[in-house]
Amino acid sequence: MSTIQSIAGELEPHPDVALVERVREGDVAAYDELVRKYERQVFRIAQHITQNREDAEDVMQDAFLKAYEKLDQFQGNSKFYTWLVRIAVNESLMRLRKRRTGKMVSIDEEIETEEGSVPRDLADWAPDPEQNYNQAELAEILRKTIQGLPQGFRIVFVLRDVEGLSTEETAETLNLSIPAVKSRLLRARLQLRERLSRYFHRKKGPGETRNEK
Amino acid sequence: MKCSEFLALLDDLMDDSLTPEVRADFEQHLSGCEHCEVILNTTRKTIEIYRSHEIYDLPAGLRERLHAAIMTRCKKSC
Numbered sequence: 466m467s468t469i470q471s472i473a474g475e476l477e478p479h480p481d482v483a484l485v486e487r488v489r490e491g492d493v494a495a496y497d498e499l500v501r502k503y504e505r506q507v508f509r510i511a512q513h514i515t516q517n518r519e520d521a522e523d524v525m526q527d528a529f530l531k532a533y534e535k536l537d538q539f540q541g542n543s544k545f546y547t548w549l550v551r552i553a554v555n556e557s558l559m560r561l562r563k564r565r566t567g568k569m570v571s572i573d574e575e576i577e578t579e580e581g582s583v584p585r586d587l588a589d590w591a592p593d594p595e596q597n598y599n600q601a602e603l604a605e606i607l608r609k610t611i612q613g614l615p616q617g618f619r620i621v622f623v624l625r626d627v628e629g630l631s632t633e634e635t636a637e638t639l640n641l642s643i644p645a646v647k648s649r650l651l652r653a654r655l656q657l658r659e660r661l662s663r664y665f666h667r668k669k670g671p672g673e674t675r676n677e678k
Numbered sequence: 679m680k681c682s683e684f685l686a687l688l689d690d691l692m693d694d695s696l697t698p699e700v701r702a703d704f705e706q707h708l709s710g711c712e713h714c715e716v717i718l719n720t721t722r723k724t725i726e727i728y729r730s731h732e733i734y735d736l737p738a739g740l741r742e743r744l745h746a747a748i749m750t751r752c753k754k755s756c
């Protein structure tokens with residue numbers, strides 16, 4: 466549909482730009498539209514950081530309210546979505562700090578890892594690992610697994626791989642350097658892979674049955 | 679290329695930001711190393727599985743409560 470425009474080299478503005486403009490002019494329905502568009506993402510990020518459902522609900526409310534009130538400060542040179550994500554991340558970290566009073570919460574926390582270590586297990590996954598579990602079991606496995614990651618790895622993985630931010634956007638959102646984002650992402654991916662392998666590895670042989678231990 | 683070098687470049691491969699030369703090295707290592715092939719495939723699968731499954735359901739009624747809260751803050755005629 467925009468082929469002719471693309472050929473002409475014209476850049477189409479992001480659809481959020483028009484929505485934001487309408488909200489600024491007092492159109493609340495346009496804000497509802499932005500909420501519908503991004504509520505899942507904001508809630509997921511809040512859940513992944515706070516690991517608490519009530520907190521995540523509060524964060525979602527607070528983040529969207531804050532974004533609404535600060536919309537005049539929003540500069541059109543960044544995407545509305547990444548701006549909103551940044552607010553959601555900050556609100557989530559604030560909520561965590563409130564819960565663990567006295568204890569510093571930081572995504573900069575030192576993370577112990579064996580740098581450059583090569584994973585040793587060679588177990589390939591079954592062709593369709595998801596088939597061995599129903600949806601509820603699978604969700605539980607995925608939740609448990611990602612909750613076990615260090616906070617600083619988990620947030621990077623969620624923003625980059627689940628929510629689709631670029632390396633640069635993730636770095637900016639978390640106030641990390643680009644190399645830090647990259648190294649955390651790699652380690653997050655490898656740790657998740659290793660942990661999921663316990664559930665998804667290929668069964669030993671065709672003779673193996675459900676009742677065998 | 680050693681397995682550790684392969685691993686260090688795994689993200690760049692998945693982000694498709696390798697130079698053609700490094701990519702060729704990478705593929706050569708891959709064709710002879712079952713270990714790294716498994717790691718590459720299962721890492722891809724790890725990302726995909728987290729992308730395609732909603733593990734935290736959005737609570738019901740949250741959007742309505744938010745809408746109500748926004749209406750009370752609405753300064754202009756809405």
Ligand SMILES: [Zn+2]
Nearest residue numbers: 681711713714
């Ligand atoms: Zn190898």
